[in-house]
Amino acid sequence: SQQGEEDPQALSIQEGENATMNCSYKTSINNLQWYRQNSGRGLVHLILIRSNEREKHSGRLRVTLDTSKKSSSLLITASRAADTASYFCATAGLKAAGNKLTFGGGTRVLVKP
Amino acid sequence: KAGVTQTPRYLIKTRGQQVTLSCSPISGHRSVSWYQQTPGQGLQFLFEYFSETQRNKGNFPGRFSGRQFSNSRSEMNVSTLELGDSALYLCASSPSNIGLAYNEQFFGPGTRLTVL
Numbered sequence: 078s079q080q081g082e083e084d085p086q087a088l089s090i091q092e093g094e095n096a097t098m099n100c101s102y103k104t105s106i107n108n109l110q111w112y113r114q115n116s117g118r119g120l121v122h123l124i125l126i127r128s129n130e131r132e133k134h135s136g137r138l139r140v141t142l143d144t145s146k147k148s149s150s151l152l153i154t155a156s157r158a159a160d161t162a163s164y165f166c167a168t169a170g171l172k173a174a175g176n177k178l179t180f181g182g183g184t185r186v187l188v189k190p
Numbered sequence: 191k192a193g194v195t196q197t198p199r200y201l202i203k204t205r206g207q208q209v210t211l212s213c214s215p216i217s218g219h220r221s222v223s224w225y226q227q228t229p230g231q232g233l234q235f236l237f238e239y240f241s242e243t244q245r246n247k248g249n250f251p252g253r254f255s256g257r258q259f260s261n262s263r264s265e266m267n268v269s270t271l272e273l274g275d276s277a278l279y280l281c282a283s284s285p286s287n288i289g290l291a292y293n294e295q296f297f298g299p300g301t302r303l304t305v306l
Contacts, residue, residue, distance in 0.1 A: 110294060110295075112297075117278060117300075117302075118299055118300065119194070119280060119297035119298050119299045119300050120280065120282075120295075120297040121297070122294040122295065122296065122297075125293075125294050165233065167233075175221065175238050175240060175245040175246045176221050176223050176238050176245075176246070176282075176284045176293065176295060177223070177235050177238060177246040177248070178223075178225075178235060178295065179235065180225075180232060180233035180234075181232075182232050183232065183233075
């Protein structure tokens with residue numbers, strides 16, 4: 078079963094606009110990660126935020142984490158057509174050792190030129 | 191460094207057959223994980239291998255198995271295939287070491303399995 082839900086399930090924006098997607102999860106985590114997937118291909122790691130961090134930036138990406146609400150958001154600023162993809166959040170559990178990630182259902186983002 | 195490679199990229203099998211998928215991790219990565227992706231269930235964790243030992247296991251039936259070799263390459267096997275096993279199978283490697291986990295994972299392009 079999936080750890081969390083992502084909202085919205087799909088998002089359509091114009092190039093240059095910002096895209097925001099949210100992720101909620103159910104159990105305590107060690108960290109939360111965001112991945113991008115282009116058209117049924119492999120996933121590309123975007124950013125990792127640890128449970129003791131509240132915000133993290135990487136280029137045009139900004140991720141926030143609110144452990145009290147068990148939620149995270151991913152903001153893509155100044156979107157480009159190349160940002161069209163599905164975006165997934167994934168959590169690493171607090172107690173489990175190793176690299177078991179639990180993924181959300183994903184947000185499909187379409188950036189129109 | 192070369193990325194994670196998976197072979198084959200596409201596979202068509204019939205019900206009842208078995209299949210073996212292969213994954214070569216990034217050089218130096220000792221952790222290899224497998225995930226199944228379907229439209230209905232999304233991305234689900236199958237298992238993780240580290241230093242030739244299964245370290246984590248997801249909630250899949252025993253028909254799904256895997257192993258890891260001394261060079262960190264991994265294989266997963268699905269026996270007695272069912273229609274519902276049709277999916278994209280993704281392999282991911284991580285530079286995880288003992289006691290240091292929860293790193294980012296580097297995914298391969300996947301093997302798309304179709305069961306007829």
